[in-house]
Amino acid sequence: MKKSIASLLLGTALAVTTAGAAFAQDKTVKIGALSDQSGLYADLGGPGSTLAAQMAVEDSGLTGKGWKIDIISGDHQNKPDIGTAIARQWFDVDKVDIIVDVPNSGVALAVNNVVKEKNGVYINSGAATSDLTNAQCSPNTVHWTYDTYMLAHTTGQALVKAGGDTWFFLTADYAFGAALERDTTAVITANGGKVVGGVKHPLNTPDFSSFLLQAQASKAKIIGLANAGGDTTNTIKQAAEFGIVKGGQKLAALLLFLTDVKAIGLETAQGLNFTETFYWDMNDKTRAFSKRFAEKMKNSAPPTMVQAGVYAGVRHYLKALEALGGNPHDGVKVVEKMKSMPTEDDLFGKGEIQPNGRTIHNAYLFEVKKPSESKGPWDFYKLVGTVPGEQAFTPLSESKCALLKK
Amino acid sequence: MQALYAQLLVGLINGSFYALLSLGLAVIFGMLNIINFAHGALYMMGAFVAYFLLNLGGINYWWALLLAPIIVGIFGMLLERTMLKFLTGLDHLYGLLLTFGIALIVQGVFQNYFGSSGLPYSIPDQLKGGLNLGFMFLPIYRAWVVVFSLFVCIATWFLIEKTRLGAYLRAATENPTLVRAFGINVPRMITLTYGLGVGLAALAGVLSAPINQVRPLMGADLIIVVFAVVVIGGMGSIMGSIITGFALGVIEGLTKYFYPEASNTVVFVLMVLVLLVKPTGLTGRAA
8 A cells, every 4th residue: 555655656746747847848749630530531541641640750750859749530520510529629628739631621621710719730631622721711721732723723724725625513512522613613714615514412422323424415525523532433433334435525533542543443544634742653752751651551552642741741840840949839830930941851842831821832743554554553643744833823812811911 | 305314214223222222121121120230231241242252263243243142141141140139029229239330340340451442343344335325325234233133123022922931931020939830940041031131232232343432331321321212111011112212213313413412312301201191101011
């Protein structure tokens, strides 16, 4: 009994001293990786995003310098109410400093408000809506990797210029689909094209045949897919079945991820054009990172651009924190520091964060390889063109972000 | 007008999946009194078994149509022997909870190993291509799905309603003690019936593999709709579930044409309407 009281006292004393030390230096950081862990976007973000955040922490070397950095993860199940509930709990109870990833634009925009309210840091990599750095921009938010404006101005523009001047949209019926259709329509009309019709389908639809028949009947040259993940793979697969491409219409997968191509298979996906800002097989640095990443993934998959964005975002965040010497709890201050430093990492190369929170880096137009051209299980893409960041993303002159009107 | 015909046909194709799945559910509910929430997971297993047969064993689609229902059916019979049989005589709720738990575990295991975005399974060479019907381009594979499902549905109905074996089964659910007194092994019949229902789910899974991605959650997405089909048709009614399955596919297809945003909910609206007017479902008898 005496012994246990002594150890209890000792333990308490130890806890007080370590807590005191942490407070003095304020080098305790808690990262929350909020993603779709089990639904249709789980493979492009999900557990892989948590792993990417962990690798960013390890590679930063800060833990060796006495920093204490923890990562927790959560599943928003593609529901904005669940996403915001987790975010609130993380800030209020778990004392999280930063939320990363958050695919699904509906959830992303909802979480954006919570992070602003709690003065945290929000590095979004998974969501596409350009509203995050436009109408709904926030001093606490950095939007990494990609957005709907960029997708529209790369894939969309390239296709219109190649003669695809009439479009029919298959659009996922939530914030992301609406944003992507809106931004792409702007590009199409600006380039002299026309949108002849479209359907809005519910998120996570297993059968697209009805919608594809309508697209076929519209006689549009391009069928624009303003959807993502499992919805896109099902659409492409079923479009092949209905002979859409053989009938002379072209599919525009405005957003396609590495894991989607894997799921469709090269046989069906070959020849598709689309845009990404990261591909594992770009250069020695991306290959080296991807190899390390794949070794830790259960299915040995290399990172998607969303997961790569989580890594790059967390790396930059930790660099900014180190430059500040600690104190991660004032989100606006940390994000300002992040914006003042140029971004540079092995995955996206050199770039910058604009005042509206948009990260600028190169975007790449890819084409899916033929099965005969593929040399390995994840060798899927051919590089068709590179679009410099300034051309790919919203010019500040066009941005409606309130932060720019200071 | 042409587009409307096309939508009707496409609806019929989806309806055939609903019919096959709800048929299995109706068989299991009618004979075992179990609300089999694991049905979606077993449907998914059917698709995965087809994928494994092809990619690990080089066994093609046609054999998978035969083998996958048998393999998954045996798995179902094991479930029945080891777990479900203890539920005999208990409230429906226990069966529902147990099978729901089984579904979550099975889906969780598959998701853990294969991710969520799915695996490709291509249409067998013999069924590739399509027919130009004038009003639409009909993929041959889809036509095959409708014809084959109809055949299976009618065969199952015939087996249960018109054969001696079916008569034993129906008698065994009405009065197991009496049937046992005639020297019939009732527990074995129950196990075989569950295996049959599960096999039907797996068969639907194989049929769907070339159209949809082979995904761990493919059954979870479908099962709620299928339950609505069974409820609308009348719990346990074999013919009711077949007819409602096809009919709802068509109604859903038409909704996708006229008001796509509502296509996920139209089935449930119908369910509410039917239950308001006839609580036992369209063809169900009062208990």
